[in-house]
Amino acid sequence: xxxxxxxxxxxxxxxxxxxxxxxxxxxxxxxxxxxxxxxxxxxxxxxxxxxxxxxxxxxxxxxxxxxxxxxxxxxxxxxxxxxxxxxxxxxxxxxxxxxxxxxxxxxxxxxxxxxxxxxxxxxxxxxxxxxxxxxxxxxxxxxxxxxxxxxxxxxxxxxxxxxxxxxxx
Numbered sequence: 752x753x754x755x756x757x758x759x760x761x762x763x764x765x766x767x768x769x770x771x772x773x774x775x776x777x778x779x780x781x782x783x784x785x786x787x788x789x790x791x792x793x794x795x796x797x798x799x800x801x802x803x804x805x806x807x808x809x810x811x812x813x814x815x816x817x818x819x820x821x822x823x824x825x826x827x828x829x830x831x832x833x834x835x836x837x838x839x840x841x842x843x844x845x846x847x848x849x850x851x852x853x854x855x856x857x858x859x860x861x862x863x864x865x866x867x868x869x870x871x872x873x874x875x876x877x878x879x880x881x882x883x884x885x886x887x888x889x890x891x892x893x894x895x896x897x898x899x900x901x902x903x904x905x906x907x908x909x910x911x912x913x914x915x916x917x918x919x920x
Contacts, residue, residue, distance in 0.1 A: 760797035760852040762789060766876050769849070770800045771829035776846075776882045777802070784832020786820045786844060792852075800882035803844030805834065816846040816865045850879055 762770070767789060774787035785804055792798045803820050804846040806812055806868040821827065836842075849863045853872070862871040871879045 760792055760854060762800070762852065763857075767828055769876055771893065772895070773880050773882060774802060774829035774832070778830070778832035781884075783807075784834050785829075785847070786834075786836075786842065787828050788820050789826040789828060795851075797854070799849050800828075801849045802847040803842075804844040804847065805844050810845075812843070813815040818844050818846045820844045823900060824886050849877070 770787050770789070770868075774785045777785035781804070783804060785802060787800055787802050789802060791797050793803065801818060801820065803818050806815075806817075814838045819841050819912070821836060821839075823839050825836075827836060846865055851861050851863060853859060853861050853870075857874055858872045859874050860872065860876050861869050864870045873879050
């Protein structure tokens with residue numbers, strides 16, 4: 752029986768780390784959890800990562816693109832924005848965007864928006880991410896660490912207001 756060659760359309764460990772750190776940075780930036788899930792190449796022939804924000808119990812989802820994140824054997828990367836996600840938990844989320852892998856010449860990553868449109872593509876993952884993430888050490892310079900004033904953000908996040916939806920089998 753011939754063995755199948757492993758697909759090259761899977762994320763590397765470094766790319767998965769960048770995706771997780773992007774979800775963490777977005778969680779900090781937005782003040783609420785941003786989840787990133789790596790979807791297996793089993794069905795499509797390529798892996799892809801989806802970024803989404805779990806809906807709060809008070810959120811009106813009428814005009815939002817809704818996806819489910821989690822479930823059995825889900826590969827959620829990053830620190831999960833402060834949520835503790837048990838194996839099998841499924842969250843209703845607002846879809847932000849996805850990054851899919853490609854075998855097109857000169858294009859490894861394709862960013863897909865809420866309309867399903869391909870909005871960016873690159874050979875370099877950094878080019879399709881919203882933040883420049885670096886492995887450079889954080890500065891110890893006190894001028895860089897000064898607080899610019901109190902945080903005026905009224906939108907406080909309570910992770911207990913997000914409820915997972917269990918799948919029924």
